[in-house]
Amino acid sequence: MTSSHLTIDSDQQRIKLAVLGAPGVGKSSIIRQFVNQEFNAEYIPTERKHVYLPSVIINDHLYELKIIDCPYIPYFPVNSLYEWTDFRGYGLRNATAYILVYDITSEESFQYIKNIRDQILESRDMHDVPLFVVGNKHDLSDERGISRREVASMVKKHWKCGYIECSAKCNWHVVLLFKELMKTIDHIDYGHKPTSVRVQDALRRNRCVIL
Template sequence: MMTSSHLTIDSENQKIKLAILGAPGVGKTAIVKQFVYNEFTEDYESTEKKQIFLPSVIINDHLYELKIIDCPYIPYFPVNSLYEWTDFRGFGLRNASAYILVYDITSEDSFQYIKSLREQILESRNMHDVPMFIVGNKHDLAEERGISRREVANLVKKQWKCGYIECSAKFNWHVVLLFKELMKTIDYIDYGHKPTAARVQDVLRRNRCVIL
């Protein structure tokens, strides 16, 4: 998998809208900036308005154009389009292709927040073929952990049926792995159920194959 700002994106390439949500201070922006720019700053600035990042990703020889929406704290997930238009205009939360819900492993409150948010998302929209990953950030502060990793992992993987990864944005630990696993899931949804011949024909039909 790779990211690059120099790839030429064809209009037929897959476009993925990825919403990153979480309580204030959990490190949402830090995770994205590590992935996109390979940088981290100790200076904390609360995300007051949405930020958009546009990396390109290659996974399993398929090129994806990501639109990562780094969202400020939202008190609730919009239950319908009217609420989204009124309170979160332009966020595109209800039609995201995938979600990353981030919590701080030293803060049980931040986990309870994404637990509630997840329930609201499930109640508010059709989540068929819409991956959701739960991310425990600040693994570098594991000694100050506020909630058991095993407890969270069991809940998320066995009951929620979501992907789960712990990472450290500060030390760039498991950040790439997070996006790699997410994109593998998306790629499987897009192509994994198709026989090889059908996949090749689909690529050719959509002009997504470049021969050098």
Template sequence: MRTKKKKKKKEQEEEEEETQQPRRRPSAWRREGVFQRDLGMVETLSIAVIGAAGVGKTSIIRRFVYDDFSDCSSPTRARRVYRPSVVLNGHMYELKILDVPPIAAFPSSPAQEWLDPRCRGVRNASAYILVYDICCVESFEYVKMIRQQIVDNRSKGSSSSSDVPILVVGSKRDLQRQRFAQRRTVSVLVKKTWKCGYVECSAKFNWHVLLLFKELLGIAVARGLRHNHTSIRLQGAAQEPLLRHVTARA
């Protein structure tokens, strides 16, 4: 009887079923996280990862959070939430990474966001990672559409996404010979015209996966998260940031 009560209590205390928790890290890192939490120094950053079907969004997230990869992946049909923590330049940050299934359009209103469970939390995300497959031009067109919709909804119709931290990620870099366009061509468009960050990566070979999260946090730091989120100010932010995992929130 006591065992059943303990089991029930444990289930009630757990996060929602969709939340994915990373493995525990070394105790020294955990102590650092607890110390900073007690002082109220932990910042929270919500990151929505969006892209067309089959571009490798989940593979990138799982490589970053769990450091694993599977060639046998299934399509993401429901929104999933991952909650790793990282240290950047000596400051600890709780990340809430939303793995968003393919959506027809960025939700244009809170009502639309609420009606579609896949979109919940997307409108108010602190930052966005837009993923496309470097071998699939259609997936890039999807990113192009979603980026413009984010700009229209989050920047009040501005032609620039300068107020919204957005990182465009070209996935499957290991298939370089099959790409539909030169890297420089895409990079110039994204950086110069869209005013977004740009990184290419390979989740399969763990190439530049950590870098893309460094890049995104760097953009968020530079722009101060001005959209109703706690500002991030780091010492030495102009220098290359140091990013490493610590324990997830208990």
């Protein structure tokens, strides 16, 4: 979706998003819904790293995203040596931002991202590194395993992180998730002060989403 009257920043920013979560929470489904507008009801475990390269426009700025769909990791690497040994090529320690996904019907999956979040904070400088917590499977809210109010209060007030619930199956709040995350990144990068050029000069490849 583009417009001949739309103008964007001439410097295309490259952003690396690491998506982490316990097995079966819907990490891959959220990404594929955002990038390809598709959902596969069959559960296929993520056994290796997958990379998606969409582009988005937010506040007249063009960003090229490198979304890393990570397999289950038992821990976050405390240093570059551990990352090289166990998670070579994942790029976990230099991600621009993190999306931590849990299944709202599984308290255990929330405990997993809580542990991973603690390890991330202990392992690297998180200044200007956004972290969003995502409760997936809102379509199964009747089977909720942990209250939304409890999670939202903890994440927003104590962790000082972004929080959103979504449903990859129903494509509910998936775009909103990436919009809110990119607004945060854009504010860090620009403080919402765009400089502009013609959009067609910058859009050369990949699917581009205007958020």
